[in-house]
Amino acid sequence: MNVDLARWAARHEVIVLEGCDGVGTTTLATKLAQHHGFQLVHATRTPDGVDLAERYRTILAIPGRIILDRCFISELVYGPLLHGRSRLTFA
Template sequence: MMRDLDWAAAYDTIVFEGCDGAGKTTLATATAERTCATLIHSTLTPPGTDLPTAYSNLLDQPGRLVFDRCFLSELVYGPIYRGHARLSYQHMTTLVREVIERRGVFVHVTAPAAEIRRRLAARGESNLPSIDDLALICERYDDLFRAIETMTTVLHISTSHPDEDT
């Protein structure tokens, strides 16, 4: 895991995204503490929520912001679990630009599917996804971040440890 967080000082907005269990919360919490930023943990929003406006309002907050998950997860988890996303790629592009305008960066947090599954099991997740489902989620994040890299910088952080079995 990335222990040196000096890079974070260069940004006013940092968006940590990746599969559940990849290590986002750990990194986001440490980064927010290190940079004296407001930590925002995005949770599942109720049906009918105007997501583009809700995320835009979050990005309008003053000061340094660190997001532990944000709007990108809707584009990954929505199609997998609900059959559709409640955000379009056009909405995503607009929100990515808002992050960029805030001197922001996206951080893609990854780990091998087996490691993620082990972490989720260790924290007592009741609906433990299969390794194949986790691999699909990771693949969808990979695809999404490739698209975002055409617009801005994406940092990639792997939270797997070489001495751990996967």
């Protein structure tokens, strides 16, 4: 697949990169941010007791273009695998 990254990046305000540890998501996020004018937000695990939705509303309210190096989507996979449950609910 031949992708023109500059054109692709120009069409997006928010880019979310997800991937297992060690596969290069942080490297890719850093390069995209540096070369295409995005602010990089590396999302670490949200502590228990912190509202995930509120945390990401705050992040998504950051002005300008952002790249999320991981986000709440990770919780759907890593929560059950590592902690026996996901902290996301679909009420």
